[in-house]
Amino acid sequence: xxxxxxxxxxxxxxxxxxxxxxxxFSSLGKKAIIVTGRHSAEANGSxxxxxxxxxxxxxxxxxxxxxxxxxxxxxxxxxAKFAKEHGDDFVVAIGGGSPMDAAKAIALLAAQDxxxxxxxxxxxxxxxxxxxxxxTTAGTGSEVTQYSILTNDELETxxxxxxxxxxxxxxxxxxxxxxxxxxxxTINTAIDALSHAIxxxxxxxxNEMTAIYSEKAIRIISSLFxxxxxxxxxxxxxxxLLFASTxxxxxxxxxxxxxxxxxxxxxxxxxxxxHGRANGLLLGRYLEFLYDYIPDKVNEVLSFMNMxxxxxxxxxxxxxxxxxxxxxxxxxxxxxxxxxxxKNLQNSLIVPGNDDLIKILEDVFLGA
Amino acid sequence: xxxxxxxxxxxxxxxxxxxxxxxxFSSLGKKAIIVTGRHSAEANGSxxxxxxxxxxxxxxxxxxxxxxxxxxxxxxxxxAKFAKEHGDDFVVAIGGGSPMDAAKAIALLAAQDxxxxxxxxxxxxxxxxxxxxxxTTAGTGSEVTQYSILTNDELETxxxxxxxxxxxxxxxxxxxxxxxxxxxxTINTAIDALSHAIxxxxxxxxNEMTAIYSEKAIRIISSLFxxxxxxxxxxxxxxxLLFASTxxxxxxxxxxxxxxxxxxxxxxxxxxxxHGRANGLLLGRYLEFLYDYIPDKVNEVLSFMNMxxxxxxxxxxxxxxxxxxxxxxxxxxxxxxxxxxxKNLQNSLIVPGNDDLIKILEDVFLGA
Numbered sequence: 139x140x141x142x143x144x145x146x147x148x149x150x151x152x153x154x155x156x157x158x159x160x161x162x163f164s165s166l167g168k169k170a171i172i173v174t175g176r177h178s179a180e181a182n183g184s185x186x187x188x189x190x191x192x193x194x195x196x197x198x199x200x201x202x203x204x205x206x207x208x209x210x211x212x213x214x215x216x217x218a219k220f221a222k223e224h225g226d227d228f229v230v231a232i233g234g235g236s237p238m239d240a241a242k243a244i245a246l247l248a249a250q251d252x253x254x255x256x257x258x259x260x261x262x263x264x265x266x267x268x269x270x271x272x273x274t275t276a277g278t279g280s281e282v283t284q285y286s287i288l289t290n291d292e293l294e295t296x297x298x299x300x301x302x303x304x305x306x307x308x309x310x311x312x313x314x315x316x317x318x319x320x321x322x323x324t325i326n327t328a329i330d331a332l333s334h335a336i337x338x339x340x341x342x343x344x345n346e347m348t349a350i351y352s353e354k355a356i357r358i359i360s361s362l363f364x365x366x367x368x369x370x371x372x373x374x375x376x377x378x379l380l381f382a383s384t385x386x387x388x389x390x391x392x393x394x395x396x397x398x399x400x401x402x403x404x405x406x407x408x409x410x411x412x413h414g415r416a417n418g419l420l421l422g423r424y425l426e427f428l429y430d431y432i433p434d435k436v437n438e439v440l441s442f443m444n445m446x447x448x449x450x451x452x453x454x455x456x457x458x459x460x461x462x463x464x465x466x467x468x469x470x471x472x473x474x475x476x477x478x479x480x481k482n483l484q485n486s487l488i489v490p491g492n493d494d495l496i497k498i499l500e501d502v503f504l505g506a
Numbered sequence: 507x508x509x510x511x512x513x514x515x516x517x518x519x520x521x522x523x524x525x526x527x528x529x530x531f532s533s534l535g536k537k538a539i540i541v542t543g544r545h546s547a548e549a550n551g552s553x554x555x556x557x558x559x560x561x562x563x564x565x566x567x568x569x570x571x572x573x574x575x576x577x578x579x580x581x582x583x584x585x586a587k588f589a590k591e592h593g594d595d596f597v598v599a600i601g602g603g604s605p606m607d608a609a610k611a612i613a614l615l616a617a618q619d620x621x622x623x624x625x626x627x628x629x630x631x632x633x634x635x636x637x638x639x640x641x642t643t644a645g646t647g648s649e650v651t652q653y654s655i656l657t658n659d660e661l662e663t664x665x666x667x668x669x670x671x672x673x674x675x676x677x678x679x680x681x682x683x684x685x686x687x688x689x690x691x692t693i694n695t696a697i698d699a700l701s702h703a704i705x706x707x708x709x710x711x712x713n714e715m716t717a718i719y720s721e722k723a724i725r726i727i728s729s730l731f732x733x734x735x736x737x738x739x740x741x742x743x744x745x746x747l748l749f750a751s752t753x754x755x756x757x758x759x760x761x762x763x764x765x766x767x768x769x770x771x772x773x774x775x776x777x778x779x780x781h782g783r784a785n786g787l788l789l790g791r792y793l794e795f796l797y798d799y800i801p802d803k804v805n806e807v808l809s810f811m812n813m814x815x816x817x818x819x820x821x822x823x824x825x826x827x828x829x830x831x832x833x834x835x836x837x838x839x840x841x842x843x844x845x846x847x848x849k850n851l852q853n854s855l856i857v858p859g860n861d862d863l864i865k866i867l868e869d870v871f872l873g874a
Contacts, residue, residue, distance in 0.1 A: 139681065139745035140520035145513050149715075152508035313507065346749060347517075350722050377507035381714060 141345030144302065145388055147271075147282045151311035151381070156187040156272065157194070162308055164195035166268040167228035171221040171248075172201045173241035179203070179232040182315040184274050188230055200224045202244075205233070208289045208296070208406060208413070209240035211254065218247030221267070228268040231306070234327065235278030235287070235413065238271055242286040242304045245269050258297055271306040274315040275327040276380040278413075279334055279387015281309035289407065295476050296403040305391070311384060313377035321369040322415075324379075325458050328366055330414030331383035332359045333421050336439055337396040338389030340428060340487050348392050351385040353442050358382035360443035367458055397490050398424050400480035401499065404473035409463055418459055422452030423502050424490075431488045465503040470496060509713030512670065513756055515639075515650045519679035519749070524555040524640065525562070530676055532563035534636040535596035539589040539616075540569045541609035547571070547600040550683040552642050556598055568592045570612075573601070576657045576664070576774060576781070577608035579622060586615030589635070596636040599674070602695065603646030603655070603781065606639055610654040610672045613637050626665050639674040642683040643695040644747040646781075647702055647755015649677035657775065663844050664771040673759070679752060681744035689737040690783075692747075693826050696734055698782030699751035700727045701789050704807055705764040706757030708796060708855050716760050719753040721810050726750035728811035735826055765858050766792050768848035769867065772841035777831055786827055790820030791870050792858075799856040833871040838864060 150159055163170065170192060172185070179185035185201075192199050202220050205213060221229070221244060229248075231241030246252070249265040271281035286299040319327070335355035338348055359382045365371050371379070402416035411419070426448045429436045436448065445451050465473075474495040477483060483490075490498065518527055531538065538560060540553070547553035553569075560567050570588050573581060589597070589612060597616075599609030614620070617633040639649035654667040687695070703723035706716055727750045733739050739747070770784035779787070794816045797804045804816065813819050833841075842863040845851060851858075858866065 139679070139742075139749055141517075142519070143513075143517040145511075149509075149511040151510070311507070350718060354718050374507075381507055 139346060141347050143347050143392070145282065145391070146305045147309050148307065149282065149309045149311065149384065153312060153314065154187070155310050155312055156184075156191050159310070160191035160194040163192055163197050163230075163270065166270065166307065167197065169198040169200070169224070169226045170228050170230045171217070171224065171226035171244070172199055172203075172230045172232065173205060173217060173244055174201070174203045174232040174237045175205050176203055178234075178274060182274055182318055184232045184272055184315045188232060188272065199230070200226055205237040205240045207236050209236050210289045210291070211257065214240050214243035214247060214286075214288065217244035221248040226267075228270070230270045230272070232272045232274060234273070234275040235280045238273065238278065238280035239286045239288065241269065241271070242306070243288065243299055246299070246301075246304060258299055260299075260301055262301055262303065264303055266303045269306040270308045270310065272310045272315070273380065273383070275319065275323065276313070276316055276376065277327050277331055277383035279331060279383050279390060281306055281311075282384055282387040283391040285391070295407050295480070309384065311380050313373060313380045316376045316380060317373060324369070324371065325366055326412045326414030326418065327383070328359055328362070328379055328414075329418035329421070329455070329458065331355065331379070331386045333398055333414075333417040334386035334390045334395065335359070335382070336421065336425075337398055338386065338393040339439060340432070340435055341393040341396055341485050342487060343393040343485055345392070348389045351389045355382040355386040355389070356439065356442040360445075363454055363458075394485045395482045396486040397477065397483055397495070400477040400483040401473060401495065403480065404476045408469065408473070409465065411463060415459060418455055419462060419502055420498065422448065422455045423498050425451060427490060427494060427498055428488055435487065462503055465499070467500070467504070470499045470503070473499060507714060509715050511715050511760070513650065513759070514673045515677050516675065517650065517677045517679065517752065521680060521682065522555070523678050523680055524552075524559050527678070528559035528562040531560055531565050531598075531638065534638065534675065535565065537566040537568070537592070537594045538596050538598045539585070539592065539594035539612070540567055540571075540598045540600065541573060541585060541612055542569070542571045542600040542605045543573050544571055546642060550642055550686055552600045552640050552683045556600060556640065567598070568594055573605040573608045575604050577604050578657045578659070579625065582608050582611035582615060582654075582656065583622075585612035589616040594635070596638070598638045598640070600640045600642060602641070602643040603648045606641065606646065606648035607654040607656065609637065609639070610674070611656065611667055614667070614669075614672060626667055628667075628669055630669055630671065632671055634671045637674040638676045638678065640678045640683070641748065641751070643687065643691065644681070644684055644744065645695050645699055645751035647699060647751050647758060649674055649679075650752055650755040651759040653759070663775055663848070677752065679748050681741060681748045684744045684748060685741060692734055692737065692739065694780045694782030694786065695751070696727055696730070696747055696782075697786035697789070697823070697826065699723065699747070699754045701766055701782075701785040702754035702758045702763065703727070703750070704789065704793075705766055706754065706761040707807060708800070708803055709761040709764055709853050710855060711761040711853055713760070716757045719757045723750040723753040723757070724807065724810040728813075731822055731826070762853045763850045764854040765845065765851055765863070768845040768851040769841060769863065771848065772844045776837065776841070777833065779831060783827060786823055787830060787870055788866065790816065790823045791866050793819060795858060795862060795866055796856055803855065830871055833867070835868070835872070838867045838871070841867060
């Protein structure tokens with residue numbers, strides 16, 4: 139029974155919780171930097187709700203909405219500079235994984251001077267701006283993790299800042315912001331959450347505590363496969379998917395991810411494939427790889443999904459993701475090199491070697 | 507999907523975690539007040555491990571081992587005075603619910619001046635000594651709650667201090683300290699944990715998050731009924747019981763307890779019946795009461811225990827607890843009055859009225 143459990147984020151879930159909890163904003167500071175992307179927060183109503191809450195709280199704000207998908211190191215330094223110039227004393231993040239991850243780095247860099255060379259060292263002082271996070275996809279689970287995953291052009295991959303001080307102080311969960319998500323985004327983010335739950339379960343760092351969340355998240359998400367595929371999710375379904383996504387975030391905050399993410403980063407970095415889709419394209423074949431070594435554990439995961447075989451799971455994912463992108467053998471070699479160098483690869487219960495990774499990627503993209 | 511989740515305690519579980527994490531002690535202060543009872547911490551090895559860790563950490567300590575079962579208001583004021591006089595700057599609690607609950611109040615009173623009149627007001631400043639908790643029963647779950655339940659002679663019952671600042675900073679979980687617990691103590695504490703999980707499930711404040719923990723805790727504890735009854739628990743079973751007890755503690759930190767505890771306090775206060783036993787004597791009959799109103803919810807709880815009827819559960823509890831104490835009709839009237847006045851009664855999904863409570867207690871103690 140060996141585990142450590144650390145979940146300092148206060149999670150508040152429910153309809154209109156941002157507005158009903160406006161006093162939380164004034165408890166954190168006088169002026170917020172709202173970190174978000176260009177469009178979605180305005181479109182889905184989350185930005186409006188945050189502005190209403192800030193107004194009720196008598197708190198000022200500045201909007202930094204330059205966060206692109208797969209945020210870069212440059213943008214978080216820009217955001218920190220912006221926050222300091224504007225005298226912002228706490229951070230509100232709204233969006234998917236990109237604004238949320240960027241916001242954690244911004245909160246850190248606005249509070250302490252860290253050079254680019256030291257940025258991924260994990261060696262920081264305790265100083266960081268308070269953070270309130272509102273996920274609008276379901277999702278990366280970033281609202282309950284200590285990770286900030288940034289595009290690293292020098293290493294041609296994504297690398298992770300991580301520190302216990304980087305957990306958001308508050309996470310507000312309201313499924314209504316996800317109602318207008320398109321079918322593909324819904325699929326990509328739901329399968330990202332699923333990959334977190336599964337990779338966190340088939341993980342050296344998995345423990346009795348994380349297993350509880352993994353199982354629950356896998357059960358919820360898989361129970362909604364049909365509705366996700368038919369793009370027929372009710373508001374209650376959206377709430378449940380978000381809940382599962384947050385649970386899966388709690389899992390990976392303890393376990394980290396594994397080989398699927400290690401491989402997936404290259405698909406995103408080099409081929410611009412959405413992060414969740416990248417994971418989803420690899421997840422089934424990876425379970426097939428694991429099945430040769432740890433069939434009981436894989437069967438446990440399948441049982442949570444009421445599935446009888448890895449093929450059944452692969453078929454479901456193929457059905458959700460459709461035609462795959464074109465990747466060449468040469469590209470695969472490069473991606474495998476990146477995966478082998480990724481820290482999270484070592485979390486895998488069975489660590490795929492060079493040949494295993496080549497085979498997995500070739501089977502997925504060049505046909506099995 | 508309406509809930510708030512707040513679990514600020516860092517939980518560290520595993521064999522010998524106190525000693526391997528000795529640096530945590532030095533991170534919290536220079537001199538600990540160890541709050542515990544007279545004998546068990548010495549007997550079960552927990553005190554020795556704490557002293558070893560403090561020595562490795564270079565941290566001083568004073569031992570305050572006067573905590574009786576069902577700690578009083580006087581003892582916590584004594585403990586706070588002791589801590590202040592000795593210049594202790596953090597609290598280590600070792601034991602069952604009594605030392606742990608007392609320790610929270612001591613940590614509060616050593617840091618701020620609160621009069622007896624204001625003690626249960628919940629209106630405190632933020633100041634409290636840091637706390638490290640080591641449960642040695644499985645248990646009250648106090649290591650992960652913000653509650654300090656004290657004997658209140660003025661009101662002739664138990665009353666609860668509660669504040670978000672009262673969550674322990676750290677909880678160390680190691681089942682080895684429970685190995686020498688006698689059969690009756692094991693039964694009493696296991697069923698206390700079970701009552702937390704069940705009362706937290708059949709509760710107005712239950713939510714999707716607490717339900718996950720309730721279910722897991724109920725499953726674990728009920729799976730060990732036979733071994734508990736035969737006093738045949740392995741070390742691994744002890745770890746699992748402790749884990750379940752902590753999960754149940756997380757439940758009630760969010761939901762509070764219900765009618766079983768409301769009635770149970772009087773059995774403890776007036777008849778000196780152990781807290782866990784008091785709850786266990788009432789739990790089955792209370793589910794029978796609820797079954798008339800919410801059979802589906804009660805059946806859900808029964809399903810977690812792989813049981814088919816409330817009678818089956820009642821029989822199991824009767825078998826665990828044996829012959830009941832003698833209570834008179836007049837005493838029952840008094841106990842019902844206390845229960846009706848208890849705050850936690852209102853958490854019950856169906857709130858028993860005067861006649862319901864009389865009937866429950868009479869059926870349990872005067873024969874059905």
